[in-house]
Amino acid sequence: MNQLQNIFRLVRLKINPDSIKELSWVFLGQVINVVLSFVIVKILSGMGPKDYGIYALVITIAVFIGMSLYGPVAQGFIRFYYHYLEKSLSNIFAALIYKILIVSSAILILLAIIFFVISYFINFSQPAIFFLIAGIYIVLAKITEFFNSTLNLIRKRKENSLLQGAEKAFIILFLFILLHFNSLNLIYVFISLSIVAFTFSSVKFLVFQKFLPAENKKDSDFVKSSQAEMRTKLFLYISPFLIWGFSGWLQLNGEKWIINGLLSTADVGIYAVMLALVNALVIIPNNIISDFATPIIFQQYSDMNNKENINAGFHYIRLNMLIIFLLALFSTFLTYFWGREIIILISNKNYTPYWYLLPLLSFGTGMFLTGQAQTVLGMALNLPKKYLLPKILIGILSVVLNFIFIKYTGINGVAYTVLLIGIFYVIFIAIVNRKIKSTFSSLMN
Numbered sequence: 001m002n003q004l005q006n007i008f009r010l011v012r013l014k015i016n017p018d019s020i021k022e023l024s025w026v027f028l029g030q031v032i033n034v035v036l037s038f039v040i041v042k043i044l045s046g047m048g049p050k051d052y053g054i055y056a057l058v059i060t061i062a063v064f065i066g067m068s069l070y071g072p073v074a075q076g077f078i079r080f081y082y083h084y085l086e087k088s089l090s091n092i093f094a095a096l097i098y099k100i101l102i103v104s105s106a107i108l109i110l111l112a113i114i115f116f117v118i119s120y121f122i123n124f125s126q127p128a129i130f131f132l133i134a135g136i137y138i139v140l141a142k143i144t145e146f147f148n149s150t151l152n153l154i155r156k157r158k159e160n161s162l163l164q165g166a167e168k169a170f171i172i173l174f175l176f177i178l179l180h181f182n183s184l185n186l187i188y189v190f191i192s193l194s195i196v197a198f199t200f201s202s203v204k205f206l207v208f209q210k211f212l213p214a215e216n217k218k219d220s221d222f223v224k225s226s227q228a229e230m231r232t233k234l235f236l237y238i239s240p241f242l243i244w245g246f247s248g249w250l251q252l253n254g255e256k257w258i259i260n261g262l263l264s265t266a267d268v269g270i271y272a273v274m275l276a277l278v279n280a281l282v283i284i285p286n287n288i289i290s291d292f293a294t295p296i297i298f299q300q301y302s303d304m305n306n307k308e309n310i311n312a313g314f315h316y317i318r319l320n321m322l323i324i325f326l327l328a329l330f331s332t333f334l335t336y337f338w339g340r341e342i343i344i345l346i347s348n349k350n351y352t353p354y355w356y357l358l359p360l361l362s363f364g365t366g367m368f369l370t371g372q373a374q375t376v377l378g379m380a381l382n383l384p385k386k387y388l389l390p391k392i393l394i395g396i397l398s399v400v401l402n403f404i405f406i407k408y409t410g411i412n413g414v415a416y417t418v419l420l421i422g423i424f425y426v427i428f429i430a431i432v433n434r435k436i437k438s439t440f441s442s443l444m445n
Helices: 002-014 017-047 049-086 090-121 128-153 157-180 186-211 220-252 254-262 265-300 307-346 355-374 376-380 384-409 412-444
Strands: none
Touching (some): 049 186, 049 220, 049 254, 090 220, 220 254, 220 384, 265 355, 307 376, 376 412
């Protein structure tokens, strides 16, 4: 109880009116974002469970690209931005990140073109152009998400919230146009999403550039040597995230492909709508909390010799964990009593056969995110590799458990896996963190 009182006392001391204003913008923006996301799901679910299932499978590929490439780059940028800002090198660091994004995006679009050509010779359920358009959308969607992280990093919460809300509003506008012309199909949907993603990734880039601090220009040799050092430090830091990406994707998205293989694409669509609800109730609020807390926590660790700031960082991590756990309990309660009604509200009755799984999905996801909140400790201390074993292990376990449970219990097996993996993960990370903190404390004394 005394520990909890200390945490909240610290928060009262650290949070100023500007922080409250920022948090208000984040909250307002994300509430609007959730509402508009529900509208998007409502419209897209009108394609029917089978087509919505194909849409959901494309999104899993986008998530994989994000977790294995754009996400790690964003994590590295978030971790070292303030470090280089203090050295007046933030512009050089940002330019390096842009180069990585451009090269990565070019390679991915080239792969989409290759797959587009190959698909002419293979009998798929979708025309060849679908794969090219979907590939372009995936790249553009990940870029616009990357700039969401950068604007949050530099504390431009208001601009970020407004842009994300406007982005969702334009998606809805395009979807309504498709509905009006009776053209709500997968190809036109992904064309519309690509146009919106390209537009807003460009706007976000310009906004981010506007707020980068003015720094004295450096000569080309200094820039090259600095970026070489930055590149080395960045890739050493993000290399564990590249491994996490595949493992994390297996844990968070592999089940959709198992459902598609063992059950049907329509079942994927039904499950995807339930996940959209879990996303709104658990994942998006978690992201609000993390987006607000993570830059503050990392800033506490910018000087590893400042014991007061480091202790403050420990307290923020505990508070973050507590809030996410309470969020998991609230979501579980809400979906237990009103899960079916909410699914009908955001889609239609065709997506309600498995609504009773929502409480298990909500609590299991909440437990996983509670464990994920603990990993900020290792990332702040430049020790992300400490989480490689639990990350890899839950990825493998998720595939094994999902395959066994889905094969013998149907779609119910996904909920059993999510619950077991969430509980296992939060315990495992707690054990790892205890060792990290013990080692770090002994080094500081």
